[in-house]
Amino acid sequence: MKFKDIKQPDSxxxxxxxxxxxxxxxxxxxxxxxxxxxxxxxxQNGGHYSEMLPIEYFPKAEYMKVFYExxxxxxxxxxxxxxxxxxxIYKQKGENVVIVSLARAxxxxxxxxxxxxxxxxxxxIYHYSISIIRGKGIDENALKYILNSHEAKDIQFVDGWTGxxxxxxxxxxxxxxxxxxxQISIDNRLAVLADPAKCVELYGTREDFLIPSACLNSTVSGLVSRTVLRDDIIGEHEFHGxxxxxxxxxxxxxxxxVDEIVKCFPNMYINKEDIDYMDxxxxxxxxxxxxxxxxxxxxxxINLVKPGVGETxxxxxxxxxWKILVDDINNPNLKHILLLAKEKKVPVEVYKNMSYSCCGLIKSKAEQA
Incomplete structure (x- = not known):
């Protein structure tokens, strides 16, 4: 099936x-x-996060130091x-795999x-990045664009981590x-780098460690904001914004x-047993x-509870x-978390009963009143 009325993406x-x-x-x-x-x-009064954008600030020197370290x-x-x-992924999909990452993590x-x-x-290997929004779903126009050039069975969805x-x-x-x-069937399995929630079968690790790209916003994600879907600026046949x-x-x-990680690839020796023995x-x-x-x-x-290093x-x-829970105040994955919490005057509490390194709590405005 070829889909019509699908526009070209902006550069x-x-x-x-x-x-x-x-x-x-x-x-x-x-x-x-x-x-x-x-x-x-x-x-917290009925509006949707995808209809707004936060103000993004360039991180302070101390925070950037944490990123580089x-x-x-x-x-x-x-x-x-x-x-x-x-x-x-390659074992599952083969050489025609099409990577479809979920913007922006x-x-x-x-x-x-x-x-x-x-x-x-x-x-x-072809790679597209598309929008998916909690409460509103995936960008169907983006999927149609991909399906005009690729087979549905070859699509592999990718995200950064699981919360x-x-x-x-x-x-x-x-x-x-x-x-x-x-009537087009697409594989719904998500592949992630880190799966501390233990909710996917395709992952690199289940350790809740600090992926450096989680430290920053757009400046480590191609200078692109989080995605937006609003009827007044996104037309019927347009991609999410x-x-x-x-x-x-x-x-x-x-x-x-990306280049710093890629430099390490020649040292990676992954054999069949490494994949077969993964849980x-x-x-x-x-x-x-x-x-x-x-x-x-x-x-x-429950949407006010955000577990894991990336989500926190x-x-x-x-x-x-409202509060940040940490498994151990000396956890090396939490340097940037503690720095941000101190900067924003957010209390930090040790909470041992979790497999995550940390968890961010957003208490409702009504409960804080």
Whole structure:
């Protein structure tokens, strides 16, 4: 089936088109960013996060130092996780695999997987980055664009990490909805670099460690904002939108991050046994722990509990946090978390009863009153 009325994507982002094609509409001049307090009020009073953008600030020197130090100390571990998940994907999909990363945390991971597979197997791998939004689903126009050039069976969805597994559920529903509309079956399995929630079978590690790209916002994700879906700026046949922060091109570390990890690939020796012996079982233990935290801290909405290093970082950068839970105050994965918490005057509490390194809590405005 060929889909008509599908527009061409805007040229955006600081990555090479050889690394990724963003299937997004550039809305840089169509939306005004809002501060975290304002957005939090809107979201907790019926508004949707995808209709707004947070104000993004370039990190302070001390925070960037943490990023560079973390990258230096974890790049081999990140490269090993990339190699494991990439080889696992190749085993499942073969040489015609099409990487479809979920913008924006999935984008650098998708590029790393593509680079690794191309380096090891000497095959051209296509990679697109598309939008998926909790409560609204996946960008169907982006899927149609991909399906005009590729087979549905070759699509492999990729994200950065799992929090409590919410995007997994959004993806599952989106794929089912797409089948019901068009009778096209797409594999709903998500591949991630880190799966601390233990909710996917395709992963590089289940350790909740600090992936350096989780430290930053757009400056490590191709200078692209989180995605936006709003009827007044996104037409029926258009892709979901995003802002392109061209003004930060001289401060961008997106390609630097990718290149530093790629340098480690020649040292990665992944054999068949490494893949075969990985535990592919899905436990969904993360959501159980989240429900325990929700109950203990009397939080009514589960979406206000954000477990894992990646999600806690997002809470501190984009939301109005109430408290940060950590498994160990000396956990080396938490340097940037503790730095941000101190800067924003957010209390930190040791909470041992979780497999995550940390968890961000956003208490509702009503409960704080």
């Amino acid at each position: 955006m982002g600081s990555y090479s088109k050889k690394d990724v094609i963003f299937l997004l509409k550039d809305i840089s001049n169509l939306i005004q960013e809002q501060d975290n307090e304002e957005r939090e009020y809107v979201m 973390t990258l230096k100390s974890t790049k081999e571990k990140v490269a090993k996780a990339v190699a494991l998940v990439a080889d696992n 999935g984008t650098p991971v998708g590029i790393l997987i593509k680079r690794y597979l191309e380096m090891k197997y000497k095959k051209r 409590k597994g919410a995007i997994n559920n959004v993806l599952d529903k989106a794929v089912k909805d797409f089948y019901n509309k068009y 995003a802002k392109y922060y061209k003004e930060w091109e001289n401060k961008d570390v997106s390609n630097f991050f 592919k079982r899905v436990y969904n233990s993360g959501i159980k722990e989240v429900n325990e935290i929700k109950k203990k801290y009397n939080i009514k909405d 970082t997002r809470v501190l950068l984009r939301r109005v946090p």
